[in-house]
Amino acid sequence: MLQAQVWGVAYEIPPEQEMSVTKQLNVREQRFNKRKSVTMYCPSGELLSHPVLVYVGSNEPELFLGDATLENMAEQIARSHGPSGANSEYLFQLARFMRAEVPQAHDDHLFQLEAAVKELLTKSSEDHPQIDCRHSE
Template sequence: MWLFGYGSLTWKVDFPYKQRVVGYIKGYSRRFWQASVDHRGVPGRPGRVVTLVGSENPEAQVWGAAYEILPQHEAEVTKKLNIREQRFDTRLEMTMYDAEDQKLPHPVMVFVGTSQKELFLGDAPLETLAKQISECHGPSGPNYEYLFQLAKFMRMEVPEAKDEHLFQLEKAVKNILLNINVKFVSSS
């Protein structure tokens, strides 16, 4: 089994895997449109995490990391992910491409939160997203840490990749935090 992560699974892996491949899927955009009431926010004050939304551009890319899960670990990893990724109501099998634009010979499983689920928040103005992310905190830590770690993954692993939504949001959140004098570790 291969699992593709495009959010916290790019930088917070808490399961055994054989190998990790950085690459992308096509036809989607990564957006902070999913509520988190169990990790980066709480009920009544949800944080925001990423989900995938279809793109009008079939060549649009969402970069992430895929993990090969050995058969003897599939049940354990699936059980753990069913809890960790419970806010995502859909699992899709997708084609992934590596950094050299080569199609992987196997599909990857991807967790996606769709608009059919109550935790799907949808789009909002950049300022609204930034304010919510800068203010929310959950059992896994501040919501902005999630954003900064994802931006750091992109800068370190695929610096040539474009993710305008991610980097504009990161800049807006950092500006808010600086204005209220919050200390954070830079992801740059």
């Protein structure tokens, strides 16, 4: 059986803000069709006293590449944008978080994917440089 760990950050939301925050999250995470309450452990192994809400993606063809190569995943991430911005920026922030907050979690796949996306974006910007068309005097 496959066992994996998912790392992240949990935020405690004051009860008076719960509806507003949940509404905003439902917009931001609208492409994920499942909300799930899960148990969360701290890196120390300590169990949080209450469950946390996570949004889970589906394997619908428009959102899921399936058994794709690293190159295919990098291409998809490099060219995709969602309601919250560029998928590449999300990936880069995730990699920064993992390096800073969970250095003991050696996620080679994440860091290889980060490098592949950065390479694609660098190549793309070299192939299509931006031109400043503003008038200067």
